[in-house]
Amino acid sequence: MEPYEREALEAVTTRPAYPYSTLTVERITPVLGAEVSGVDLSQDLPADQLEEIRAAFRDYHVLVFRDQTITAEHHKHFAAAFGELRAVNPPPPEGDPHILEIRTTSAAADVAGNGWHADGTADTEPSLGSMLYITETPEPGCGGDTLFANMHLAYDMLSPAMRALLDPLTAIHDGAQALAGYTPPADYVIPKSEHPLIARHPETDRKLLYVNKAYTSRIPQLSADESRALLDLLFDIIARRPVLHCRVHWTPGTLVFWDNRCVQHHATYDYYPYARYGQRVAINGGPVKG
Ligand code: SIN
Secondary structure, X not given: OOHHHHXXXXXXXXXXXXXXXXXXXXXXXXXXXXXXXXXXXXXOOOHHHHHHHHHHHHHHOEEEEOOOOOOHHHHHHHHHOOOOEOOOOOOOOOOOOOOEEEEEOOOOOOOOOOOOEOOOOOOOOXXXXXXXXXXXXXXXXXXXXXXXXXXXXXXXXXXXXXXHHHOOOEEEEEHHHHHOOOOOOOOOOOXXXXXXXXXXXXXXXXXXXXXXXXXXXXXXXXXXXXXXXXXXHHHHHHHHOHHHEEEEOOOOOEEEEEEOOOEEEEEOOOOOOOOEEEEEEEEEOOOOEO
């Protein structure tokens, strides 16, 4: 490892833990994700417990709540504690406009989210976070894990020269690129936005790498060839450095809350021909801070 990589890693692995008193937090890896216990999401959570969940979310970015029995109303109520609910776009043909069904029918050809991405980055104001509640896991009892990657660490582990090159750039995020063969409803306006390539988390001000393979199409300050080569390098770094990742194994009744502002995720379709089912509620964010 290069000295700047060691320094970046050490800064995250040696962070002091928040003194939790209303819940228990166990890290998934030293750099990303935590299992949170002592919380019942079917209840109105007391203010001090919500405050501790907010602290854990700032620190670990991916929070896993197991053994939850909740309705869609409980799910939305918990999400609403973190911001305004985000309408599913394009809207579902029927049902609740805030609930996205994540459904893999048996022997499906592919699954949603099977590539590195953060939700809604082509929007002018991308999503703050998403909460996925899985109730049906693949029949063999394994498979369908979700991978997550820490974009603060992805940035911090770059060389100082690379960080200096990237810092002033922007990137185009294009919803058309993410559609990949899917035909949206005729009245759907495909989102496209320009965001800082290196963003800052609105709550902690920490820098992070803000490009993802599903949506990011171009760095406008560079030639088409330069942009392609640099984006491919960054996508490769995100995908191929396990040090940035954690992996969540789902059990029925697990809810995972992740921060779309500083984490990317990737569904895994390793359970063909079995089925899997869950519901996702997302929260509105603000403009991407540079
Ligand atoms: C997604 O939100 O991209 C789906 C993740 C998953 O199904 O594991």
